[in-house]
Amino acid sequence: KEETQEEGLKTTKSLEKRLELARLILRKLEQQPLRWTPLLKATIQVSGSPPRLYYILKYLEKNGFVQHVTINKKPHWTITEKGKELLRVLSEKSNKDWVIAVSYTHLRAHETVLD
16 A cells, blocks of 8 residues: 555654654653653643653653652652663754654655565
């Protein structure tokens, strides 16, 4: 199945939003560990909904960029060293640079399947 240009633009916009949210989460956690509600309040403008924040946060945790810590017997999220490195890389490149690289890889994957 070929991806239409409109579908490609939707995918690109979706990826840009996810990268922006991941970068914002990592920035907030670099400043200080946060509980769920303060993190949600700090990111709701970008995340748009609690589930979107939750899924990005879980992705970051699964891949070792953030972790749970207990502070005063309460769970908090904090950035890891790996997360600080990701934040540095994401901050150096614009979303457009990332999207172009990912879009090219995505395109090559389609071409490989078609070969």
